[in-house]
Amino acid sequence: DTMWLKLPETEIVGVADLNPAGLEKALAKLKVTVGFADYREMLAKAKPEVVAIGMRNIELHREVALAAIAAGVRGIYIEKAFCRTPAEADEIVAACTKAGVKLAIAHRNRYHPALPAVEKLVADGTLGKLIEIRCRGKEDARGGSLDLWVLGSHLLNLAAFFAGKPVACTATVLQDGKPATKADVKEGAEGVGPLAGNEVHARYETERGVPVFFDSIANAGDKAAGFGLQLIGTKGVIDLRIDEQPLAHLLAGNPFDPVMEPRAWTPITSAGLGRPEPLLDVRSQTGDHLLPGRDLIAAIREDREPLCSAADGRLVVEMICAVFESHRLGGQRVAFPLANRQNPLAQLP
DSSP: OGGGGGOTTOOOOOEEOSSHHHHHHHHHHHTOSOEESSHHHHHHHHOOSEEEEOOSSOTTHHHHHHHHHHTTOSEEEEOSSOOSSHHHHHHHHHHHHHHTOEEEEOOGGGGOTTHHHHHHHHHTTTTSSEEEEEEEOOOSTTTTHHHHHHTHHHHHHHHHHHHOSEEEEEEEEEETTEEOOGGGOEEOGGGOOEEOOSEEEEEEEETTSOOEEEEEETTOOOTTSOSEEEEEETTEEEEEETTOSSOEEEEESOTTSOOSSOOOEEEEETTEETOOOSOTTHHHHHHTTHHHHHHHHHHHHHTOOOSSBHHHHHHHHHHHHHHHHHHHTTSOOEESSOSOOSOGGGGOO
């Protein structure tokens, strides 16, 4: 919500929060005098061109997004996770397409200015042949399925950027070391819907032939590590630490060939490998969502999709639910697009 205060090309015309105390705080924080308890009233009276859907709990994301589209907004910036099921994502994507609305997902690292430099290093063979991508969540108390939803969404978005769209998924979801069952399913935190499992192990096949792995175990993480992904090639590894600066580092050399000489991690900036970062405020530009906000505005003006679009958000939701669908089917390989568009954990036998 505060990102718009730092974008002089925008003006905040209203804020909605059905919690009176929350609304009061939001008005003060955003320096706005027009507040609403009902977001529908805000859409009707303030008539915004762009709507930010910033609630952390996602159970209302679909409802609010569809209402905003129906109200005639031109753009939407929405918190991750995007929504609860592929079916909900289908509705939002279809509504955006029909109305010409540009929707951007707040996977802020997808907008990071160093990402094109990383992409170039992969393309020019610096890593040799890219043979796999490894992702791990924060693995704190949310480890497992909630970690997959809340933090894994960032990682899967970036993994699909480098490996291409997923073709299939095989996965296992465990609760205290045993396969999660219907008895383990409870309503998940942050509005994600039915949830089970404090340990997740998943493998995706991708259209570029690069396997992507996601793993998360509750309370297995270390605050000094975890929450990132590694692009592993025959000539080196590129490590991306989510929300860190620098975002990426290269470790040159065959990762499967132990050597006596020490190897150094070389930072990758927007200027390239080992070069100083020319953008002095890159942490703020990405961390405060300024680059995503400006990309959304440009997408509206240029009539193009944002760098992280509604379709990208749907793909991530589908990748998450594919894990649960494979588990529901006993670890079977499930193909994309998923035939099951609902939450598979609600359907466990």
